Amino acid sequence: MSPQRRVFVTGLGVVCAGANNVAELRALLASPRRDFRPPTVFPCQGATANFPAAEVAGFAAALGGEIPRTHRLALMAAREALGEGPPPDAIVLGTTTGGISATEEALKAGSTSPSDYRYHGLDTVALHLADALHVHGPVLTLSTACSSAAVAMSVAQALLRAGLARRVLAGGADALCRLTFHGFRALQLLAPEGCTPLDANRAGMTVGEGAGFLVLESAPEERPVLALLAGTGLSCDAYHASSPHPGGAGAARAMRRALEDAGMEPSAVSYVNLHGTGTVDNDAAEAKAIHQVFGATLPALSSTKGLTGHPLAAAGAIEAVISVIAMTDGLLPANTGLATVDPQLGLSPVLAPTRAQISTVLSNSFGFGGNNACLVLRAPGAEMPADHPRVASRALPALRIAGSACLTAAGGLDETWNALLAGKSVAGFVPDAAFSKAVQAAFVRRLKRLPRLMLALAQTAHAASGAKTPPEFVAVGTAWGPLAETQDFLRKLFETAEQFSSPTDFIGSVHNAPAGQVALLLGATAPNLTCSAGDRSFAQAVLCASLSMAATATSALVMAAEAHEARLSPLLHPSAATGPLASDGGAALVLVPDDDAPGARVRWLAEHGDLALLEERQTGPYDAILVSVPASLAVDAGERLAKLTSAGCPLVIFRDRLGQHASVGATAVALAARAVLEGVLPFASAPIPLPHKRLLLLELGPRVATLEVFA
Amino acid sequence: MTEQTDPLLPELARKLVETLGLDMEPESVDPAAPLIGAGLGIDSIDTLELVVMIDKDYGVKIDNRAAGVEAFASLGALAAFIQQHRPASPA
Numbered sequence: 001m002s003p004q005r006r007v008f009v010t011g012l013g014v015v016c017a018g019a020n021n022v023a024e025l026r027a028l029l030a031s032p033r034r035d036f037r038p039p040t041v042f043p044c045q046g047a048t049a050n051f052p053a054a055e056v057a058g059f060a061a062a063l064g065g066e067i068p069r070t071h072r073l074a075l076m077a078a079r080e081a082l083g084e085g086p087p088p089d090a091i092v093l094g095t096t097t098g099g100i101s102a103t104e105e106a107l108k109a110g111s112t113s114p115s116d117y118r119y120h121g122l123d124t125v126a127l128h129l130a131d132a133l134h135v136h137g138p139v140l141t142l143s144t145a146c147s148s149a150a151v152a153m154s155v156a157q158a159l160l161r162a163g164l165a166r167r168v169l170a171g172g173a174d175a176l177c178r179l180t181f182h183g184f185r186a187l188q189l190l191a192p193e194g195c196t197p198l199d200a201n202r203a204g205m206t207v208g209e210g211a212g213f214l215v216l217e218s219a220p221e222e223r224p225v226l227a228l229l230a231g232t233g234l235s236c237d238a239y240h241a242s243s244p245h246p247g248g249a250g251a252a253r254a255m256r257r258a259l260e261d262a263g264m265e266p267s268a269v270s271y272v273n274l275h276g277t278g279t280v281d282n283d284a285a286e287a288k289a290i291h292q293v294f295g296a297t298l299p300a301l302s303s304t305k306g307l308t309g310h311p312l313a314a315a316g317a318i319e320a321v322i323s324v325i326a327m328t329d330g331l332l333p334a335n336t337g338l339a340t341v342d343p344q345l346g347l348s349p350v351l352a353p354t355r356a357q358i359s360t361v362l363s364n365s366f367g368f369g370g371n372n373a374c375l376v377l378r379a380p381g382a383e384m385p386a387d388h389p390r391v392a393s394r395a396l397p398a399l400r401i402a403g404s405a406c407l408t409a410a411g412g413l414d415e416t417w418n419a420l421l422a423g424k425s426v427a428g429f430v431p432d433a434a435f436s437k438a439v440q441a442a443f444v445r446r447l448k449r450l451p452r453l454m455l456a457l458a459q460t461a462h463a464a465s466g467a468k469t470p471p472e473f474v475a476v477g478t479a480w481g482p483l484a485e486t487q488d489f490l491r492k493l494f495e496t497a498e499q500f501s502s503p504t505d506f507i508g509s510v511h512n513a514p515a516g517q518v519a520l521l522l523g524a525t526a527p528n529l530t531c532s533a534g535d536r537s538f539a540q541a542v543l544c545a546s547l548s549m550a551a552t553a554t555s556a557l558v559m560a561a562e563a564h565e566a567r568l569s570p571l572l573h574p575s576a577a578t579g580p581l582a583s584d585g586g587a588a589l590v591l592v593p594d595d596d597a598p599g600a601r602v603r604w605l606a607e608h609g610d611l612a613l614l615e616e617r618q619t620g621p622y623d624a625i626l627v628s629v630p631a632s633l634a635v636d637a638g639e640r641l642a643k644l645t646s647a648g649c650p651l652v653i654f655r656d657r658l659g660q661h662a663s664v665g666a667t668a669v670a671l672a673a674r675a676v677l678e679g680v681l682p683f684a685s686a687p688i689p690l691p692h693k694r695l696l697l698l699e700l701g702p703r704v705a706t707l708e709v710f711a
Numbered sequence: 712m713t714e715q716t717d718p719l720l721p722e723l724a725r726k727l728v729e730t731l732g733l734d735m736e737p738e739s740v741d742p743a744a745p746l747i748g749a750g751l752g753i754d755s756i757d758t759l760e761l762v763v764m765i766d767k768d769y770g771v772k773i774d775n776r777a778a779g780v781e782a783f784a785s786l787g788a789l790a791a792f793i794q795q796h797r798p799a800s801p802a
Contacts, residue, residue, distance in 0.1 A: 445731075446731075503756055
């Protein structure tokens, strides 16, 4: 095995219940005390007032129109992590709630003003950081429910190892909001007295909030090394939309992968920071997974969620900070809240803060969609090498497209291709008939439009690949996620004076719910990622697949889609359009490592805040540049596009023909892959020869992302 | 099977089919058949969806395992459970 580049932790930042920075968290871990109360950031009346939350104190709720709480928590922790250091090359953020708190207020007030919904996109959190911290490189957002931040760490590690960045700000952020609080309440997963993880009488979780960040570097020069991110491991249960695999199979796989990635035996682990939410099912499944991985000799372990509550997408980052503090301070954190250890679990958690030398920590994070992510953090040892390569690699490898599918107003890939050849537009909504028959009715009974579109795309692309076994790795892009589920959940909540909501809609509302369904359909148990970064979501899914496949040769399903929702979509200004341009749909690709087989290839090239700086990664020459311009930017895109014409090849601005939605870039890539093979580009306004069989795709949003497709 | 028809049954059957999006006519739900499991394909999430509906529409809370087992034994059992626990004035 080739030596992996080491990833060093050189900065920490945190905010969570009971601690507004690392120093306060340190003190809190040494003498734990918790103060769980009903949330104050939104009204809680009647039966809802009986459930406490773990709120960050002294941090006022945003008023209408202000920057949402998630964004502010994230910036606070990010600034602490970076300190006086230079800006990072990239940001990788995990979040599930984004600016939903602002959307909740707007929906409650019945607002129809798009500006009240401008923070709805998950991308807005990381963009807020990028603006404030002057970050010019990739700004990635992962949304895999409660494993989001740990997944973000894994992607950041891969970026560093691939040489695409030398310094990454990686972490997660989520704020208390109605959606998650009432959602978990409807699932009867909230503990009335506050969570007591691993307790025989545990009665559920306590929703928390906060943000955590690590500064990760491949070649630290200025700042002292606090720890190493030695390994990460991801897996998917492919078992159930919201419940963990009862035997902990997926969790055990992720733990083993993280240890293998770190090159370590389980016996080297000195402490495990458990996911330990305090729900009956999570703690039981996690305990089984622990026994499978560690056998007879268990390391010290505890869940710190009895102290911090469960900060959802931020949990993996806050607990990574706790893991580093445990090593630097020589302190085993206590399993706060525990009175009677559940004998069924067979675990002996740390009951009170205990001094110990800790060299290696395993940190677990698991989420809806059976999404598991584990991190191995190590204390900086004497053996720390200084021989890491300093030269960034020029590009990621290309991936061969073994199968593809798309959905547009014209239907599937063939219908879309033929309609375009006939000079027709395929913009508009995907007709039900185009996707309703791909998957069994019983499988999709509870699912709304977005997961159904995704399942049809996944099934069709897999079938088109001709492979006997489906791809195991899944990377999904979606800018807006399951909007119908979100809107229906909140509508019902507000219709009942904030008393009742739908558990089905809550489970369906998380951005990675469709990816979880795809995993269930295909039995895909490898990493399962969902990227939600506005119009760059598909490009980021391709990036994640490329990073993963650089390490493990396997096949990947990479896809992106959006589903129109009548009330919300028109308000989500940045990439939706109203009237005749309003569209939805998307595309899926089965990607395999590049080989000698014929077919088209796709390669992720770059993401940058500045168009001019993209040039260096392009390989060219290109027959055409396919330009994806969001409706809201069409007016001022002219100036930016003028710079591109110097590239000397025709520009094809395609959204008017292919549809105006955030994932239409995926559709363009599926069509471009066919175009370079057939020698005709059906969505250009005039015939364009394709002698080079090479097309550049440019996503022109608030940041620019580029992919190339060639044969 | 049932000797007398609970007046709540047709209403509950309709709500069951509507709430869970079942592909069947409300009249074809057997009031004596087990509600959860193979027959209707109802699982734990559906059950929670019904818990919310019953709380919202009838003011009856089903918030522990024993109550759940009793209430969801069948549609008939659910109707009886609601009648038995309904607050005096409608919620």
